[in-house]
Amino acid sequence: xxxxxxxxxxxxxxxxxxxxxxxxxxxxxxxxxxxxxxxxxxxxxxxxxxxxxxxxxxxxxxxxxxxxxxxxxxxxxxxxxxxxxxxxxxxxxxxxxxxxxxxxxxxxxxxxxxxxxxxxxxxxxxxxxxxxxxxxxxxxxxxxxxxxxxxxxxxxxxxxxxxxxxxxxxxxxxxxxxxxxxxxxxxxxxxxxxxxxxxxxxxxxxxxxxxxxxxxxxxxxxxxxxxxxxxxxxxxxxxxxxxxxxxxxxxxxxxxxxxxxxxxxxxxxxxxxxxxxxxxxxxxxxxxxxxxxxxxxxxxxxxxxxxxxxxxxxxxxxxxxxxxxxxxxxxxxxxxxxxxxxxxxxxxxxxxxxxxxxxxxxxxxxxxxxxxxxxxxxxxxxxxxxxxxxxxxxxxxxxxxxxxxxxxxxxxxxxxxxxxxxxxxxxxxxxxxxxxxxxxxxxxxxxxxxxxxxxxxxxxxxxxxxxxxxxxxxxxxxxxxxxxxxxxxxxxxxxxxxxxxxxxxxxxxxxxxxxxxxxxxxxxxxxxxxxxxxxxxxxxxxxxxxxxxxxxxxxxxxxxxxxxxxxxxxxxxxxxxxxxxxxxxxxxxxxxxxxxxxxxxxxxxxxxxxxxxxxxxxxxxxxxxxxxxxxxxxxxxxxxxxxxxxxxxxxxxxxxxxxxxxxxxxxxxxxxxxxxxxxxxxxxxxxxxxxxxxxxxxxxxxxxxxxxxxxxxxxxxxxxxxxxxxxxxxxxxxxxxxxxxxxxxxxxxxxxxxxxxxxxxxxxxxxxxxxxx
Numbered sequence: 001x002x003x004x005x006x007x008x009x010x011x012x013x014x015x016x017x018x019x020x021x022x023x024x025x026x027x028x029x030x031x032x033x034x035x036x037x038x039x040x041x042x043x044x045x046x047x048x049x050x051x052x053x054x055x056x057x058x059x060x061x062x063x064x065x066x067x068x069x070x071x072x073x074x075x076x077x078x079x080x081x082x083x084x085x086x087x088x089x090x091x092x093x094x095x096x097x098x099x100x101x102x103x104x105x106x107x108x109x110x111x112x113x114x115x116x117x118x119x120x121x122x123x124x125x126x127x128x129x130x131x132x133x134x135x136x137x138x139x140x141x142x143x144x145x146x147x148x149x150x151x152x153x154x155x156x157x158x159x160x161x162x163x164x165x166x167x168x169x170x171x172x173x174x175x176x177x178x179x180x181x182x183x184x185x186x187x188x189x190x191x192x193x194x195x196x197x198x199x200x201x202x203x204x205x206x207x208x209x210x211x212x213x214x215x216x217x218x219x220x221x222x223x224x225x226x227x228x229x230x231x232x233x234x235x236x237x238x239x240x241x242x243x244x245x246x247x248x249x250x251x252x253x254x255x256x257x258x259x260x261x262x263x264x265x266x267x268x269x270x271x272x273x274x275x276x277x278x279x280x281x282x283x284x285x286x287x288x289x290x291x292x293x294x295x296x297x298x299x300x301x302x303x304x305x306x307x308x309x310x311x312x313x314x315x316x317x318x319x320x321x322x323x324x325x326x327x328x329x330x331x332x333x334x335x336x337x338x339x340x341x342x343x344x345x346x347x348x349x350x351x352x353x354x355x356x357x358x359x360x361x362x363x364x365x366x367x368x369x370x371x372x373x374x375x376x377x378x379x380x381x382x383x384x385x386x387x388x389x390x391x392x393x394x395x396x397x398x399x400x401x402x403x404x405x406x407x408x409x410x411x412x413x414x415x416x417x418x419x420x421x422x423x424x425x426x427x428x429x430x431x432x433x434x435x436x437x438x439x440x441x442x443x444x445x446x447x448x449x450x451x452x453x454x455x456x457x458x459x460x461x462x463x464x465x466x467x468x469x470x471x472x473x474x475x476x477x478x479x480x481x482x483x484x485x486x487x488x489x490x491x492x493x494x495x496x497x498x499x500x501x502x503x504x505x506x507x508x509x510x511x512x513x514x515x516x517x518x519x520x521x522x523x524x525x526x527x528x529x530x531x532x533x534x535x536x537x538x539x540x541x542x543x544x545x546x547x548x549x550x551x552x553x554x555x556x557x558x559x560x561x562x563x564x565x566x567x568x569x570x571x572x573x574x575x576x577x578x579x580x581x582x583x584x585x586x587x588x589x590x591x592x593x594x595x596x597x598x599x600x601x602x603x604x605x606x607x608x609x610x611x612x613x614x615x616x617x618x619x620x621x622x623x624x625x626x627x628x629x630x631x632x633x634x635x636x637x638x639x640x641x642x643x644x645x646x647x648x649x650x651x652x653x654x655x656x657x658x659x660x661x662x663x664x665x666x667x668x669x670x671x672x673x674x675x676x677x678x679x680x681x682x683x684x685x686x687x688x689x690x691x692x693x694x695x696x697x698x699x700x701x702x703x704x705x706x707x708x709x710x711x712x713x714x715x716x717x718x719x720x721x722x723x724x725x726x727x728x729x730x731x732x733x734x735x736x737x738x739x740x741x742x743x744x745x746x747x748x749x750x751x752x753x754x755x756x757x758x759x760x761x762x763x764x765x766x767x768x769x770x771x772x773x
Contacts, residue, residue, distance in 0.1 A: 040106065041065065042113040045088060062087050069105065070094075088122035091115070096134040120149040125156040128173075132165045136172040139179070147176075151184030158190045159205065164198050173201075175220075177208040182420035183224045190427035190455075197431055203440050210444045211422030225418070422448065424482070427455040438464035442471035449478050453485040453513075463494050473507040483508060489517035489556070496522040497557055498566040502545055505570060509548045517556030517583070545573035556583040564592035568599040577604045581611040581637075590620045597623055601630065611637035611669075618645040621654075628658040633665060635697070640672035644679055652682040660691040667697035671731075675700060677709025684716040687725065696726030705733040707741035714748035730757040737762065 039047065044058060051058055062083035070090055080086055091108075094100035095115045102108040102115050128134060138147050157180060165173075180186045189209045194202075207214075215221065433441065438461060445451070445468070461468060475481050486504065493500055497518045504514060553574065564587055571577065580600070587593045600607055610633055617624060617638065624643065627636060644651065659665065675683075680700060686693050710730070728749060735742040735757065749755050 040110050041087075041091070041108060042110050042118055045084065045118070048084065059083050065107065066090075069100075069108070085122045085124075088119040089124065092119040092123050093127065095119070096137060097129075098133075114146075116143060116146045117149065120146050121153050123150060123153055125158065126150070126154055127158040127160055128162075129160045130163050132162070132169040132173050135169060135176050139172050139175045147179055151179055154180055154184060154186050156188040156190065157181075157186050158192065159194070160192045162191075162194050162198070162201065165201060170201055170204060174204060174208065175222075177205070178213055178222060178420075179224070181208060181423060182211065182213055183222075187423050188425035188427070189423050190425075190429070191431050192429045194431045197434070197437060199434065199436055202431075202437055206437075206440060206444055209423045209426060210448050211420045211450070212444075213418045213420050422450045424450055424452040425455075426451060426453070427457075428459055429455070429457045430459075432460045433464065435464065438467065442467045445471040446474040447478065448475060449480040450482060451475075452482045453487075454483065455487040457487065457489045458491060461490060462492070465494060465500070469503050469507050472504070476508050476510065481510070484511060485513035486511060487513075487515040489515075489519075491519050493518045493522055497555065498562060498570070501555065501570055502566065505545055505548050505550065505573065509546055512549055513552045514550060515552075515554040517554075518558050519556075521558045521560050545569055547573055547575060550574040550577055552579040553577060554579075554581040554583070555585070557585045559584075559586070561586050561588045564588075564595050567596055571596070571599045572603045575603060576606055578606050579609040579611075580604070580607060581613070582615065583613045585612070585615050590623060593617075593620050594623050594626070597626055605632060607632060609633070609635045609637075611639070612641055613637070613639040615641050617641040617643055621647065621651050625654055625658050628655060628662060628665070631662065631664050635667035635669075636665065637669040637699075638673060639669060640702075643670070643673045644675060648679065652679055656682055656685050659686050659695065660688075660693050663692045663694050665693065665695060667699075668695055669697075669699035669729075670703065671699055671701040671729075673703060675703035675705065677706055677712075679703070680705055680709050680713050681716070684713050687717060688720050698725075698727070699729040701729050701731035701733065703733060705730070705735070707735050707738040707745060710735065711741055711745035711748070714745045714752070717752045718748060725753050728753045728755050730755060732758070732760050732762075734762040736760060 044061065048058060059082075066083060066087050070087070074080055074086075091100070092115075095102065100108075108115070137143060138150070157177075181189075189205065191205070213225075442464070445454075456468075472483070472486075475483060486508065488504075495503065497516060500518075501514070501516055504516070505511070553570075562585060571580075587596070600610070610627065621643075624638070627633070659668070680703070683698075683700075685691070686695060710733075730746075736759070746755050746757060
């Protein structure tokens with residue numbers, strides 16, 4: 001059966017009935033297979049089920065589309081199970097951001113289909129970047145069906161490299177989060193690489209993720225919330241709701257970026273009531289233009305009383321106010337006043353140039369005026385001393401350390417907001433948390449009962465870690481608390497890592513997974529309040545840790561010897577521990593390491609997996625043998641632990657003998673231990689006929705293994721007739737020195753086990769290796 005020279009594929013080979021269609025079942029399989037590559041992605045996607053019924057797979061076609069259109073190669077660590085779903089999800093993101101032209105390829109263009117609507121049901125993960133691109137498009141009325149589909153299909157929402165956004169973009173994001181989280185299926189929100197977070201935007205994302213909803217000022221009512229939310233008056237934003245009038249002002253970086261945005265929106269500012277005057281811009285008027293909607297100058301100069309200050313109390317003259325008195329006075333009097341400190345007096349701001357005359361004149365002067373105004377603004381802000389702001393942040397941080405109620409910090413209760421569905425997983429990667437942001441997060445965490453997993457990675461918490469511990473303790477006291485996984489990592493910590501671990505385990509006794517890492521030794525960072533000698537007494541203590549539910553504990557230590565008794569106290573209280581990982585751990589002596597191992601044997605009877613990484617165990621060979629004789633462990637990892645640095649000729653036979661007598665050990669990982677050919681051949685004896693070992697996974701990556709040694713290892717396995725023992729990992733060995741021998745060795749090994757290797761250039765790596773010896 002041959003195809004006519006000019007055929008219309010949809011009418012020739014497909015049965016079409018409205019929006020539904022299926023393959024003509026009378027067509028032979030070979031013809032159907034030849035038709036599938038000719039379909040565009042819309043017909044190809046919707047015909048998937050019928051093709052499967054005919055025994056045809058479209059995965060190869062989707063993979064080819066990915067290679068030709070997306071032009072990126074997936075990560076080697078990524079296992080793609082469905083190329084159709086992967087392609088459609090990436091296609092949706094590219095169309096939303098405008099980075100792909102659907103009219104450029106016939107396989108992407110079809111006037112009968114909407115690219116966003118057609119691919120939205122495959123989107124499980126959506127990433128929003130930079131200036132919130134895509135948020136406005138998704139909440140637009142023409143894309144209502146797209147947003148409704150996303151609400152049911154989307155599970156993960158990610159934010160990457162966010163920049164400062166305008167009020168309109170934040171309002172669109174507010175509606176988007178409300179639809180996807182509160183009325184949708186999103187259960188994970190992740191933020192990545194936000195060097196200078198914008199407070200209003202960050203607090204908006206946090207509060208919406210926690211399930212709190214306040215309609216934005218002037219925003220349209222939500223049609224899904226019912227009549228109850230239609231009549232609500234516009235209220236303050238989440239930042240004002242959480243932090244009240246004591247909310248710290250933006251820092252210098254935020255104000256500078258906001259000034260650039262303000263100068264770009266001069267045409268919009270001319271229509272507002274707070275337009276910039278044509279004469280002189282004072283500090284107060286500049287702040288008013290940088291704040292969304294403006295602020296009341298009287299309220300800035302005289303903040304309302306809080307729990308720390310009675311309504312009738314008069315502020316002492318020596319206490320710095322929220323704003324400088326010099327900025328509140330007139331420009332004439334302030335220019336005659338002598339400087340109050342040795343800091344250089346900032347020069348006055350040049351007035352922002354107002355565009356006058358014809359439109360062409362505005363275009364000609366726009367670039368120069370914008371850069372000049374921003375230049376002056378940056379330097380005047382840098383010269384100002386924010387005494388009032390520093391005192392204000394210090395007072396808030398002081399309250400954050402005493403474990404008091406949030407209302408004492410000027411944080412109003414959240415009951416005024418409507419409570420909706422909230423997410424279960426929150427991840428913050430490389431997002432520095434200011435005092436304002438940290439207090440907001442902690443205030444939300446104390447009642448975030450739906451949260452199951454929390455990741456805080458390199459957020460610069462500093463002394464705010466104490467407030468975090470208080471919030472986690474309050475959350476744990478809630479009846480419906482579901483928090484079971486906590487991942488915490490940072491450059492510094494005001495507490496030593498073992499004391500911090502003890503405090504977390506005390507605060508969250510129901511925690512199942514705890515991963516904690518501190519890169520540098522503990523140092524007492526300068527607390528916000530002078531004279532604060534250390535952490536609160538209720539955070540650390542000498543009392544014993546109550547029994548907890550930890551099943552997985554991962555700890556990454558900074559440099560320096562760690563006190564073994566503190567680690568043992570955590571292990572003794574974790575009777576349900578099944579997996580333990582210690583990274584870069586240093587003990588004062590091998591006896592301390594032996595004490596830890598003895599504690600594991602006596603108190604952690606359920607331990608199945610044990611991992612050591614970047615530890616010097618050259619002097620702990622007897623302790624390593626003790627571990628290999630443990631009949632409860634199923635997997636042991638010694639990664640870059642220098643096992644065979646000393647006495648390899650004596651230690652290797654002892655190690656093999658211990659493994660041959662262990663019938664419960666299933667996996668052994670030895671990457672980066674200088675095993676070499678001799679050590680590999682010694683390990684081959686573990687699989688001999690007289691061995692009772694049940695080892696099925698062996699990792700010997702980065703062990704200076706050469707092709708001839710690997711070939712001899714394969715021959716010994718063949719000689720002993722040992723059946724397939726599982727997986728063998730050979731990454732980053734010297735197999736490129738003799739490619740023919742290496743291929744022969746891998747061919748023989750694949751008859752015995754599943755081999756995972758790579759093509760690695762060892763010449764340059766060897767030079768680097770020798771240089772670090």
